[in-house]
Structures are given as structure tokens and as C-alpha cells.
Amino acid sequence: xxxxxxxxxxxxxxxxxxxxxxxxxxxxxxxxxxxxxxxxxxxxxxxxxxxxxxxxxxxxxxxxxxxxxxxxxxxxxxxxxxxxxxxxxxxxxxxxxxxxxxxxxxxxxxxxxxxxxxxxxxxxxxxxxxxxxxxxxxxxxxxxxxxxxxxxxxxxxxxxxxxxxxxxxxxxxxxxxxxxxxxxxxxxxxxxxxxxxxxxxxxxxxxxxxxxxxxxxxxxxxxxxxxxxxxxxxxxxxxxxxxxxxxxxxxxxxxxxxxxxxxxxxxxxxxxxxxxxxxxxxxxxxxxxxxxxxxxxxxxxxxxxxxxxxxxxxxxxx
Numbered sequence: 287x288x289x290x291x292x293x294x295x296x297x298x299x300x301x302x303x304x305x306x307x308x309x310x311x312x313x314x315x316x317x318x319x320x321x322x323x324x325x326x327x328x329x330x331x332x333x334x335x336x337x338x339x340x341x342x343x344x345x346x347x348x349x350x351x352x353x354x355x356x357x358x359x360x361x362x363x364x365x366x367x368x369x370x371x372x373x374x375x376x377x378x379x380x381x382x383x384x385x386x387x388x389x390x391x392x393x394x395x396x397x398x399x400x401x402x403x404x405x406x407x408x409x410x411x412x413x414x415x416x417x418x419x420x421x422x423x424x425x426x427x428x429x430x431x432x433x434x435x436x437x438x439x440x441x442x443x444x445x446x447x448x449x450x451x452x453x454x455x456x457x458x459x460x461x462x463x464x465x466x467x468x469x470x471x472x473x474x475x476x477x478x479x480x481x482x483x484x485x486x487x488x489x490x491x492x493x494x495x496x497x498x499x500x501x502x503x504x505x506x507x508x509x510x511x512x513x514x515x516x517x518x519x520x521x522x523x524x525x526x527x528x529x530x531x532x533x534x535x536x537x538x539x540x541x542x543x544x545x546x547x548x549x550x551x552x553x554x555x556x557x558x559x560x561x562x563x564x565x566x567x568x569x570x571x572x573x574x575x576x577x578x579x580x581x582x583x584x585x586x587x588x589x590x591x592x593x594x595x596x597x598x599x600x601x602x603x604x
Contacts, residue, residue, distance in 0.1 A: 288312045288563065289357060291347060291383070293374050294365030295336065296321040299388055303363045304330040306559035315350070315357050318343035347381050359383045361562075368472070369465040372397050379408035386413050386562055390475045391573040393467045395581055402570050413567035417554035418480040420561070423545065428484045431509050441485070441540050443512040445477060446598065450520035450533040456498065463584070469501045470583040474516045478505075479576035485509035488579060493586040494595045495602070503583065504594040510540075515596040522598065 290307050294300055295317040304326065307314050314331040317324065322338055337343035350357050362378035364371055364387040372392045378385045391414045392398060405412050418424050431441065451460075459465040466472040482488065486508030495502040500517035515522075520533065527535045538545045561567050591599060 288360040289315045290361045290363055291316040291318075291343075291359045291378075292363040292365060293318050293343075293377075294367070294388075295319040295324045295327065297365045297367075300365045301326050301330075302555040303365055303386070303388075303559075306556040307331075307363070309553075309556045310559050310563060312563075315359060316343065316346055344377070351382050361386055364388060367459045367465055368393055368467055369459070372401065375401060375412055376404050379404050379410050379412070382408070382410065384411045384413070384562075386415065386559065386567070388415050389479070389573070390467065390471055390577055390580070391570065392577065393471065393581070395574065395578045398570055398574055398577065405570065411565075411567070412570050413562045414569070414573050415555065415558050416476070416479050416483075416568045416572060417558050418476050419483050419568065420554055420557050424480055424484065427540075427545065431484055435509060440506075440508075441510040442542070443481070443485075443510045444537070444539045444596065445481070445512060445514040446535065446537040446596070447473065447477065447515070448517045448519070448522045448524075448527075448535045449473060450523055451518040455518055461498070463498075467580060468496075468584045469499070469516050469518065471580040473518065474501075474514075475576055475580055477514070477516075478579045479573075481505065481507060481510070481512060482575040482579070485512075488575065491579065491582055491586070492594065493583055493588050494591045494599050496583070496586065496588050501583065502596050502599045503586075505579070511594075513594065513596040515598045517598075 290312060292300065292303060292314055296319040304314060308330050314334045316335045317327065318337045318340060320338055324336060327334055335346060337346065347359055350359055360383060362383045362385055364374045364385060366374050368390055371387055375385050375387055401412060455461050460472055488505060488507055490506040493503040499519040500522060502515040505512040505514065523535050
């Protein structure tokens with residue numbers, strides 16, 4: 287049985303990590319979050335030590351690591367806001383623990399090099415959650431694309447993800463580009479990783495729209511031409527979803543055919559943990575392509591579309 291500590295226990299994604307730790311037969315020993323709204327711990331690990339101050343959490347972990355006892359921490363799960371991932375991963379490595387970090391691993395590509403050095407110096411391992419790589423529909427698609435690659439033809443892909451968020455979003459850390467990394471990073475990083483995983487190396491990138499609530503552009507990979515659109519504005523939902531009261535619309539079409547992958551997500555964090563514990567996790571380098579992609583999008587000035595824009599962009603521009 288491995289012992290875990292968790293940073294960011296009050297966040298949206300934390301319960302999935304708690305469930306994964308429990309489902310794989312391990313134990314959460316300590317957790318930390320500036321917010322004390324962590325009653326969810328009762329459902330998983332009611333005996334877990336909890337801290338709202340990082341300094342006291344740090345001291346507690348240090349005592350556990352020095353004790354050499356049964357509560358010594360093997361893994362630190364990082365579920366904190368995006369901009370804190372780098373610092374919290376380094377803390378875990380200095381504490382002598384392996385790391386399981388939510389995506390994005392970091393906000394900027396150059397931070398990956400620093401983490402690689404810290405990882406090598408510590409002798410521990412940094413892992414990240416790239417759960418779409420484990421989704422059966424995505425792995426089957428990757429196999430199919432690889433089998434067709436000999437012909438040299440590129441697939442035509444249209445990616446649309448609209449998830450309507452309320453007014454709170456822009457007031458939280460998620461609405462601050464310096465902390466979240468912008469729309470492409472905050473709600474799109476797993477899609478861009480999936481595109482790289484399935485279609486190979488990125489060859490071109492153009493941004494057609496880059497606003498606080500929406501972004502869109504064109505990406506060309508070795509095996510695909512991709513028109514993408516991401517938004518947290520309820521106004522961008524298609525009428526069918528809006529009229530039925532839904533707040534999310536997700537669509538990926540490949541050569542005009544809708545790819546159905548709405549199911550199969552329930553246990554992907556647990557599967558990710560199982561792979562990490564078997565030493566088959568996704569490390570720093572597996573994260574690089576998607577982080578480079580979203581960092582470039584974040585800093586790009588939108589250009590005029592030339593027939594390669596997503597249909598939603600055409601609608602917005604009339």
C-alpha cells in the first residue's frame with residue numbers, strides 16, 4: 287500500500303484523484319488547500335490529516351519523511367491551480383516523493399526543462415494525467431490513423447468544445463490568463479494532447495480568435511488538418527443544446543463523421559493512477575507537445591481566416 291499526500295483538496299478535480307487513490311487500494315495520508323470546504327474527504331479518507339496553510343503542511347510532510355515510519359509519503363498528487371503546479375511539483379520532489387499532477391503540468395514549455403533537472407536531481411518521477419490517451423475510442427482511432435498513414439493523406443478534423451460557465455469564472459483564477467493560461471490551456475489542453483497523440487507532430491498553427499471567453503484557429507499535423515473552436519460562453523452553444531437546457535457541447539468530426547466518445551470517461555483517472563503505480567505513467571516529455579501548442583496559441587495575434595476557419599468563427603463574424 288502506497289501513501290499519498292494531495293495539494294488542492296477543495297478543487298473541482300480533487301475527488302477524482304481521491305477516488306483513484308482509494309480504488310487502486312492505497313491511502314491518502316495528508317491533504318492541503320487554502321479553502322476548508324473539503325467535506326468530500328469524509329467519503330474517501332476521513333482520517334486524512336488536513337491543512338489550510340502550506341507552511342504547516344510542509345512541516346507535516348517533512349516530519350513524515352524523516353520519521354521513516356509507516357506514514358511516509360510515496361506520492362504527492364497535485365490538483366492546485368495551473369500556475370502553482372511547477373512549485374508544488376518541485377516541493378514534492380524535494381520531499382522525496384513521486385508526483386502525479388493534473389494537466390497542464392506547467393504553463394510554459396521552458397518550465398519543463400527546469401522540472402526535468404529537478405526530477406533528475408531528486409531521483410523521483412513526475413507523472414501527469416493525460417487521460418484521453420487511455421480512452422478506448424481514442425486509442426482505437428490512433429491505431430486506425432496509423433494503419434492509414436502509408437497513403438500520406440491527411441484527415442479533415444473539426445473540434446468544437448463549448449462549456450458554458452457562469453459569472454464566477456472570470457472572477458476566479460480560471461479567468462486570469464496569468465494563472466490559468468487562457469482558454470486554450472484551461473479547457474483545451476487535453477484535446478490538443480489528444481490531437482498530437484493521434485495525428486503526430488504539429489506542422490502549422492494559426493489563431494483566428496483569441497478572446498477571454500473563446501478561442502479558435504487552425505492546426506495542421508502530420509496526419510490531419512484541424513479547425514478548432516473553444517468557448518466558455520453560453521452564447522456559443524448551438525440552439526439545440528440551449529433550448530434543452532444543456533450547458534456543454536462537445537463535437538469532434540473526422541472526415542465529416544462524428545466521433546462518439548461521450549462515454550468511457552468514468553474510470554480514466556483510476557486507470558491513469560494504475561498505470562503510474564505500474565511505472566507506465568506519462569512523464570514530462572509526453573506533456574511537451576501540448577504545452578508548446580497552447581503556449582504558442584496564447585501568445586499569437588489572430589490572423590484573418592482564409593478558408594481554414596472553424597464554422598463557428600464564420601458565424602461570429604457574420
